[in-house]
Amino acid sequence: MPLISRLTSFYGGNAMPMPRFIALQRGHEHHLEQKTGKESVSDLWRKILSKKQPQEDKKGPILPKKYGTCQEMVGYGTSGIVHVSYRRKENGIGEELYAVKELQRRSRETEDEYIRRLTAEFCVLSELRHPNVIRTLELLTDARGNYCQVMEYCEGGDLFTLVHSAGKLEVQEADCFFKQLMRGFEYLHEMGVVHRDLKPENLLLTRHGSLKISDFGNSDCFCMA
Structure with a gap:
């Protein structure tokens, strides 16, 4: 049975708002609200x-x-x-x-x-x-x-707003965001780019939980010796 159908059945046939984070047997899903x-x-x-x-x-x-x-x-x-x-x-x-x-x-x-x-x-x-x-x-x-x-445009808002509104993140949820952050920084350093302004406000999210590093106004470039 599809996930949405299972949730609807669980709530007695009434459609309920999709949970922000859902842990599955083989992974997890993000469902973030669209921010304005x-x-x-x-x-x-x-x-x-x-x-x-x-x-x-x-x-x-x-x-x-x-x-x-x-x-x-x-x-x-x-x-x-x-x-x-x-x-x-x-x-x-x-x-x-x-x-x-x-x-x-x-x-x-x-x-x-x-x-x-x-x-x-x-x-x-x-x-x-x-x-x-x-x-x-x-x-x-x-x-x-x-x-x-x-x-x-990242319609899920930024990480700071998400943590502030949610109070705290699920362990798997935080782990997922952290791994994405490390992959992004590894790529930037391989490309010779230093961000220099890492903070939750500069980490943007899509509605499906993809994290994207943004705001390179203080960044710098370096050359490997």
């Missing part, structure tokens, strides 16, 4: 940042043409603000979601230094290919001329 900006960002930050959101240029910049219009904020950090962008699929059925990070200029950083830094960072990130590292797709400018990184 309202669930992952405080009202205070939304109020502060909403005052800095000018309307988009009517001419239509490259970013919304390719990846849709940025909507709610889903994250923020020292290197930028992240919004979710919705683009209708080519067949017209459903939408594709992307994470768009507006990259802020550092204090005392000139325009040329800002562009060189972001270009160099993107050249490294766009070459990374691993299931446990966030996929960086493009570096584009928005209507205000700010550089934005377009990345895959």
